[in-house]
Amino acid sequence: xxxxxxxxxxxxxxxxxxxxxxxxxxxxxxxxxxxxxxxxxxxxxxxxxxxxxxxxxxxxxxxxxxxxxxxxxxxxxxxxxxxxxxxxxxxxxxxxxxxxxxxxxxxxxxxxxxxxxxxxxxxxxxxxxxxxxxxxxxxxxxxxxxxxxxxxxxxxxxxxxxxxxxxxxxxxxxxxxxxxxxxxxxxxxxxxxxxxxxxxxxxxxxxxxxx
Numbered sequence: 001x002x003x004x005x006x007x008x009x010x011x012x013x014x015x016x017x018x019x020x021x022x023x024x025x026x027x028x029x030x031x032x033x034x035x036x037x038x039x040x041x042x043x044x045x046x047x048x049x050x051x052x053x054x055x056x057x058x059x060x061x062x063x064x065x066x067x068x069x070x071x072x073x074x075x076x077x078x079x080x081x082x083x084x085x086x087x088x089x090x091x092x093x094x095x096x097x098x099x100x101x102x103x104x105x106x107x108x109x110x111x112x113x114x115x116x117x118x119x120x121x122x123x124x125x126x127x128x129x130x131x132x133x134x135x136x137x138x139x140x141x142x143x144x145x146x147x148x149x150x151x152x153x154x155x156x157x158x159x160x161x162x163x164x165x166x167x168x169x170x171x172x173x174x175x176x177x178x179x180x181x182x183x184x185x186x187x188x189x190x191x192x193x194x195x196x197x198x199x200x201x202x203x204x205x206x207x208x209x210x211x
Contacts, residue, residue: 008079009036011060011181016073018055018064029055029068037181042204054103057185061100062090078180096126098181099174101203103189105166109158115142115169116154119176126177141172145202164195171203 018030030052037043045053058064060075062082075082077098082090094100102108110118119138123129129137135154142150145168158166167187174182184203188196 007038009076010039010041010078011037012074012076013056013060014074014076016056016059016075017071018052018059018068019071020065021067021069028071030059033073039180054185057100057183060183061094061098062087063094092126095122095174095179096177097179098183099177099179100183100185101167101170101174101187103186105163105170106158108170109166109173111158114155114157115161118169119173122173122176137176138172141176142169144175145169145172146198147172164191164199167191167195167199168202171199 013036014034016030016033017028019026019028033052033056035043035045045056047053055064055068058068059070060077060082062085064070070083073083077093085093109115113121116135116138119141120130120134123134123137139150139154142153147153147165147168153161153165158169161169170187182203187203188199191199
C-alpha cells in the first residue's frame with residue numbers, strides 16, 4: 001500500500017555524507033546528515049567552525065569543491081533528487097529555484113561587473129528579462145533590500161560599497177528570481193553588530209513575504 005504525504009517537504013536531505021580527497025587520503029566532512037525544510041519554513045543549522053555547515057549548503061547547491069564528493073545520501077528538492085541531476089539542470093535551477101547568500105559577499109560578487117549588471121545577468125538567464133526591463137527589476141530589488149539611492153547604486157562596483165551594502169546586494173541577487181529555497185551561509189560573519197541585526201531582520205522579513 002502506498003501512503004501519500006499531504007505536504008511533502010520542499011527540501012529533504014537524507015543520510016548525506018561528504019568526503020574530501022587529500023594527499024593523506026579521504027577525509028570525512030559530513031556523515032549521515034538528515035533534515036527537512038517545508039515551504040515557508042526557516043531552519044537553522046548550528047555548529048562550531050569546521051563542523052560542516054558550509055559543506056552542507058554547497059552540497060545542496062551542487063557547488064562542492066572539485067576535491068569533494070557526496071559519498072552517500074539523497075537531496076530531494078521539489079520531488080527531484082539533486083544528486084542525480086546533470087550539471088546543466090543544476091545550473092538552470094540555481095538562482096531560479098534555489099539560491100544562496102554566501103559568507104563573503106565581496107568574494108562572491110564579480111569585481112568587474114556593476115551591481116546592476118550582475119543582477120541583470122541572473123534575470124536574463126532565468127526570466128528572459130533584458131535591457132531596461134532587467135535594469136528596472138534590478139533597481140526594484142536594491143530598493144527592496146533597503147539600499148539608499150538604488151538608481152545610482154546600479155552602476156557601482158563591489159569595491160565601491162561597504163561590507164553591509166555588498167551583503168544587501170547579495171540578498172537582492174539571491175532573491176531576484178524569487179527562488180523557492182534560500183540558503184544563507186553565515187551571511188553576517190564579517191559585519192558589525194548593528195549591521196548583523198539589520199541583515200537578519202531583512203532576511204526574515206523577505207522570507208515571510210515570500211513564504
